Amino acid sequence: MKVLFAASEAVPFAKTGGLADVIGSLPKELVRQGMDVRVILPKYGEIPAHFKEKMETVATFTLQMGWRHLYCGILKLEHEGITFYFVDHENYFLRSGCYGYNDDAERFAFFCRAVLDCIPHIDFMPDVIHCHDWQTGMVPVLYRAHFSYQPEYAHIKTVLTVHNLKYQGVFGQEQFMDFFTLGPEHFGGFALELHGGASFLKGGLLYSDVITTVSPTYAQEIQTPYFGENLDGLLKSQRHRLHGIVNGIDYEEMDPMTDPHLEVNYRDSIIKKQLNKTKLQEKLGLPVNKDIPMIGIVTRLVEQKGLSLVAHVIEELMELDAQWVILGTGEYQYEQLFRWAADRYPDKMSAHITFNEKMARQIYAGSDMFLMPSQFEPCGIGQLIAMRYRSVPIVRETGGLKDTVIAYDDETGIGTGFSFSYYNAHDMLYTVNRAVKLYNEPLVWSKILSNIKKKDFSWRKSALQYASLYNQLVK
Template structure:
């Protein structure tokens, strides 16, 4: 079984969000299932020099994109046993960051075209091309329009995974006609047309053989108007070929026993975790006190993450007998909120308005509770890493948060965290209050720790589901 992952980012090369973690870790688990899986990415300027120096040029050629004849180089690097290919064109990819440029439509049109044109030249003709998010969404459309009937390309199946439905790659129809050489039949409401323009993601949803998303609950949610981002009716019509497969995390990458960012490594030793907490409290300038629960947020500071709820009850939260630490950057509104809180309540709040992976790991290890009150969350990785580092999640029941965190039940002793259903600030506040109060009950806390220990959020189970899906498509 040969599978090619087409995606716009992957750990450890380039990362803006959770997509990169998936593309960096899922292929390794699929390889253990006997799948020959490879990954193809754009060759961005931001890829560290230690990786670019080790890449070898496999092939270079010119491809046709509309009226343009464009250079394309394909570089190759084997990392942790997985073959990664990199699409090289300095005009499109030699810039800072991945997205946010005025010509993103042209850049990722070029990428989609390059993936398909490269296949015979890299000596890897996959059984399945697995496309991730809007940046790779036009690969299934191009395949059906221009490649399906070519001799080498016959029989390839395409899968698209929605990592976040909010981002749809919507641009002008004239751009699509130009870059993809598509006729009028592709631009009505039952094809690429969306909001008067055209959408990369919609193309992938309609023209691929199968659609997946990153948790079972999110697969249900996106078929409703509230979560469907104006594509809910399309997704309902395609529900027979839509499946939610839960993301995992790389248990080797996220391991408090071996994490080099921690001064004191541990697994299930609460005394050692407490030493991490005390060091973190001291470093953050918070009172060092093992009996005060430390509540962490490691997140992008944006609306999606439920920060409006925190803003609404910030005074009540800071009146609790608890401490808070925030790590992340984002919207000015929320950066200012947490800076204000840290200045006003220096004994209660530390605001680290930055992105620092090493500090984030220390916060996972040093915190007692991990707050994720998201408005929506396709899967979420923070709550999985938190549980791996034995920090108890407090979440809103949405998407992957609902699928991975079971609210603690006082009667049965079951549960791995705390949760609330409605997007309501006082429901969240009540849930945080409950968590803070139960933190002071050693029997309950050791029970929750024991429940978390039994959970496995590594990629093994999910990789089996993907391997079974590829098998079913190609049989």
């Protein structure tokens, strides 16, 4: 089975969010299961130099995009057993960051074309092209329009994974006609038209052979108007080929036993975990006390992450017998909220309006609980890392949070965390308060940690589901 992952970012080359973690780790697990999986990415300017130095050019050719005849280079690099290809065109990709430019439509149109045009040049004919998010959404459209009738390409199947439906790659219809050489029949009625323009993502949803999302609950949610981002009708009509497969995490990369960022490495030792907490308290200037629960938040500070709930009851949260550590950047109002709270309650909160991977790992290791009250969450990775580091998640029951965190039941002793269902600040406050109280019951807390210990959030199970999907497609 030969699978080509097409994506706009991947760890360790370029990252803006959870997509990069998936592309950096899922292929490794699929390879362990006997597949030949390779990844194709844009060659961004910010890819670290030590990776660029090891890349070798495998092909250069002229790519036609509308009336343009453009240089396209393909470079190759082996990393952790995976072959990565990089699409080189300096005018499009030799810039800072990955997205947010006025010509993003043209940049990722070029990338979509390059994914298909490079195949004869790289000595790799895939059985499946697995596309991720809007930046590669037009690959299935181009395949159907220009490649599927060619004998050497005819066997290829396409999969589109939606990591976040909110981002749809909507641009002007005239740009799509130009860049992709598509006629007006592609834009009327049940076609690429969206919000008066046209959408990369909608193209992928319509033209791929299979659609997946990153959790079973999110696959159901996006078929409803509240979560569907104006595509719920389309998704509901395509539910026969829509699958939800929950994300995993890289257990080798995310391992408190070997993590070089931690003060004390550990697996299930509560004593060693508490040493990480007291070291963190000392470092952050919080009162050093192993018995007071520490609640961590590591996130983008944006509305989606449920921070309006935190804002609504911030003073009540500060009255709880707990400490808080915040790490992240985002919307000004939430950055200011946490700066204000840290200034007013210096013994209760430490806020860091930045992002730092070392500090993030230390928060996972030092915190007793990890709060994710998201408005919506396609999968979520924070709760998975938290449980790997034995920090008990407190989440809202949405998307992947609902699929991965089992609410603790006092009567049965079953559960791996705490959850609330309604998007309501006082429901969240009640749930956090309950978690803080149960932290002070050692038998209960050790039971929750024991339950977490039995869970496997590595990529193994999810990779098996992807492998099964690929096999069904190819057969």
